[in-house]
Amino acid sequence: MVTLDWKTGFEIELMAPAGRSRRDLAGAVAAHVGGSVERFFHPQSEPSAVEGRPVFENLTPGFRVVDGQGRWVASFVDDLTLQRDLDRERPALAGWRRIVADDGRLLRLVELHCDPYAAGDRTLEPLAALFGTEAQRHGAGMVRVVDANGRSVAIDAPLPGERERPCEIVTAPIKTDHAAVLEGLLAEGRRLGFVVPVEGASHVHFDGEALCSARAVAGLVEVWTRHGEALKRLVGTNRQCVRLGDWPEGLRALTASPAFAAMGWAEAKAALAGVGMSKYCDLNLMNLLTGRSDKHTVEVRVLPASLEVEPLIDGAALFEGVLGWCRDRGSEEPAPGTLVELLIRAPMNEAARGLWLGRVRRNNAAFAQRIRPYSSGPAGGGREPAAEIL
Structure with missing residues (x-):
């Protein structure tokens, strides 16, 4: 049985069936754990077509489930991708709105001073009071807050x-019994008819304390540079997923340098912060x-x-x-030097090691079968495959 030892948090992208919402799933999970649902403002950003404003910042309705002792279980939020x-x-x-600003x-300020439970179009009234103005109501249910000079502060509009x-x-964060915790969440999603979205992905957050060294980060950059594409093929990364991609080129040059290897963590962090990294990468x-x-x-x-x-636990065990x-x-x-060697040397659950080594063998056998017609002709007459798939 594949198990996890690392403290991890999961982000799993799903889609409610027509006529249902993420609030429905939050309510079902709350009932399952004997807890309750708390509404909150969920921050996210999206690209802007307005010149001079590369992104718009958003607050959308999020729903946090806590158990009977008030402990956070999970949150259920929007994802603009x-x-x-x-x-x-x-x-x-009715009641589903978003708040937009360019800062x-x-x-x-909205999160600190406004009420996520506020009825209708009254959510931004406390923000207007902070700026000494009144909320301006416009057509189609839009509410705008400006400062004393008429400059836009934020807009509240129907979602x-x-x-x-x-x-x-x-x-x-999950410390133990990862599979049981996830099953308690996903079983309710299956029961309510939730599905996997076209662009859907799952993200796994591994506690970073053990990786806070120049040595560990340099190793991670080297491993991913050498084996990242093969690992993505191995796990079946969704090609429709957005906000994935590579690190800035300067990261490899930095972490491969002898100077970086000699840095303490505080100095290494400062150097890493200077290469222009983004969260939107593999x-x-x-x-x-x-x-x-x-x-x-990480x-x-x-x-x-x-x-x-099962596939979530298997994938998390690999990483x-x-x-x-x-x-x-x-x-x-x-x-x-090879993915197989990495899997053999990596300190992972033995069931996970066997599972992923078996998948490598099957994928390579399938690849060999596909390229056989190109290499079975007369000597020199066939096309050589570029490389094994993994």
């Missing part, structure tokens, strides 16, 4: 196009650098979404082994 399953022409549902600091249906489950290292104690993680973003627990090798590597130990 989930688009293709939605009917964008559908009108907004995240303004939305932080369009079935945006109540996307549901990213964000779990609390492996997100940003949370190691921010100093947030509630999200001090985030693996390449796993497919799933309503079943638990990869990160474990980076944690344990010697100061000048190079990354394993």
Whole structure:
């Protein structure tokens, strides 16, 4: 049986069936754990077509489930990358609204001073009071707050196009019994008819404390540079998923340098912060650098979404082994030369090791079968395959 030892948090992207919402799943999970649902403002950002404003910051309705002792179980939030399953022409549902600004600091004021339970279009009235103005109501249910000089502060508007249906489950950090915890969440999703979205992915946050060294980060960058594409093929990364991609080129040059290897963690963090990293990549290292104690993680973003627990645990176990090798590597130990060698040397659950080595063998056998027609002709007459699939 595949199990996990690392403290991890999961983010699993799902889609509610038409006529249901992420609030429905939050309510079902709350009933399952004997807890309750708390509504909150969920921050996220989206690209902007307005010149001079690269992104718009958003607050959308999120639902946090706590158990009977008030302990956080999971949150159920929107994800703006989930688009293709939605009917964008559908009108907004009553009570489902979003707040938009071009500066995240303004939305932080909304989170601190406004009520996520406020009825209708009254949510931003406390924000207007902070700026000494009154909320301006416009057509189609839009509410605008400006400062004393008439400059826009924030806009509250109905949430369009079935945006109540996307549901990213964000779990609390899980220390033990990972499969049982996830099953308690996903079983309710299956029962309510939730599905995997076209663009769906699952993200796994691994506690970052053991990876806070120049040695570990350099090892991770080297391993992913050498084996990242093969690992993505192995786990079946969703090609429709957005906000994935590579690190900035300067990261490899930095972490491969002798100067980086000699740095203490504080100096290494400062150097890493200077290469222009983003969270929107295959492996997100940003949370190691921010100093947030509630999200001090390495985030693996390449796993497919799933309503079943087993593939999530299997995928997390694979990357638990990869990160474990980076944690344990010697100061000048190079990354394993092949993926098979990495799987053999990585400190992972033995059931997981057997599972993933078996998948490598099957994938390579299938690849060999596919390229056989190109290599079975007369000597020199066939096309050579570029490489094994893994």
